[in-house]
Amino acid sequence: MMVRVEPATVERWMDIAKVFGPLGRRADSCWCQRFREGAAPDNRAALHAEVAHAGVPVGLIAYDGDQAVGWTRVVPRSTLPGIARNRALARILDDDPAAWWVACFVVRRDHRQAGIGVQLLGAAVEWAGSHGASVLDGHPVDTDRLTGKPSPSAVFTGTLRMFERVGFAELGRTFPSRPVMRRTLTA
Template sequence: MTLEVFPAAADRFDDVASLLAPKTPGAGACWCLSPRLASSELGALGTEGREARMRELCGEDPPPGLLAYLDSTPVGWCAVGPRGGMGRLTRSRTIQQLDELPVWSVICFVVKAGHRRRGVATRLLEEAVAFAGSHGAPAIEGYPIDAEGTRINTTLAFVGTTALFEKVGFERVAETKATSAGRTRWIMRRDLSAS
């Protein structure tokens, strides 16, 4: 079995949709737009508008994330991009901006059931680091939770865990005021200037 990772470009939108679309047609889904758009914008888009907006993002350079494939089947997603392009994150009162460095941010992971705990998220994060570096990012950040050695509900673990980020060379920089699954989220950063 081969695990491969590719940018979520326009020609891969159907694979993005297979991972991000709601399971029930017409139901609400974030489409990994929450950190990118103001709440009012996100609400105004509605379900179909969110899908269309993600399709547009997949046509941009850089695309909004990475896809993991196991033997040509999409099994994972990682949203990554310049923090400056993520309006809601940039304006966040709970996840503070540390400095003026034009960092990239990892904001979301989705791994299909049946493929979790098999290294998919780790591989996606490794590739996100390389992707950011190839686009000239001086550093990359994530905002994971400290699971404190316990299992976290998968719907609330979309931000990743500190253990995952530490495994890929990120360092804890600061606690945030944000939480997920009742756990504190951390700003974790990896310097790419030496890469």
């Protein structure tokens, strides 16, 4: 399935909410705030404020026709305190102010296993590169190192296979099942 990927602007807020689906009705669900710190009353309000006030959109939305089916956050790494202060990641990552991070993926249940995450990740590479990123990093899950089948909530950062398909290389691991992946964007 080929999808169209667009920047997550405030005009597309209802599409973002539709991607988050049933969990999106709950203001206290993640709403892609795992690595952020905000003063909003809840996570939904925090993401809405980010989308509404961002100079550069903080995410991308995948569309199947006119239907929003996926989301990813792709931003400068320095804007994610939860990444910057993570000691395990600090042992692997360099201090590059032009580094960007792809933080999460949400794909509607009825569109999973169709390659949408890979297409979002490919679009994230282009998006970060077009906004001056030197590299795009991520911290997916190596599902081959897990016992049993992971739940969708366990792979919200993507999978190793997704990142490999889009040309990322492994920098190291914070845990046997958690590689840090990088795609170099500029020389």
